[in-house]
Amino acid sequence: MSAMLIQVRREPFSPYYQLIMPNGNSEEILCEDIYEWFRLRGAKAEVIEKAIDEAWNFYSVDILVPEWREPSVQNPRISPHI
Numbered sequence: 599m600s601a602m603l604i605q606v607r608r609e610p611f612s613p614y615y616q617l618i619m620p621n622g623n624s625e626e627i628l629c630e631d632i633y634e635w636f637r638l639r640g641a642k643a644e645v646i647e648k649a650i651d652e653a654w655n656f657y658s659v660d661i662l663v664p665e666w667r668e669p670s671v672q673n674p675r676i677s678p679h680i
Contacts, residue, residue, distance in 0.1 A: 602639075602666035606632075606653045615653060629654075636661075638669040 605618040614626040617635075627635050636646045641663045653659040 600666055601662055601664045604661045604663065605658070606649065606661055607658045608653050610657065615650075636663070639663060640665040640667045 603620055607616045607618065608614070608629075609616075613629055615629060615632050617625045617627060619625075632650055633643070633646060637643065641661070646661070649659050649661045
């Protein structure tokens with residue numbers, strides 16, 4: 599496991615958060631799904647709650663997830679067969 603620094607941005611009145619990874623990839627997540635997205639990747643709930651509140655109020659925040667992990671594949675049709 600390694601740490602991951604994720605930049606979270608939100609446009610005013612937008613229903614989405616934009617997550618920007620260190621490699622430049624980005625993803626848009628609905629506001630109600632952001633906590634679950636971070637939980638699946640190993641983030642602590644109390645840290646994420648404070649950071650997301652800051653992103654909501656100030657439109658941008660950097661979140662460090664010290665125990666980063668990739669979530670397992672949820673759809674068995676796209677999981678690799680080894």
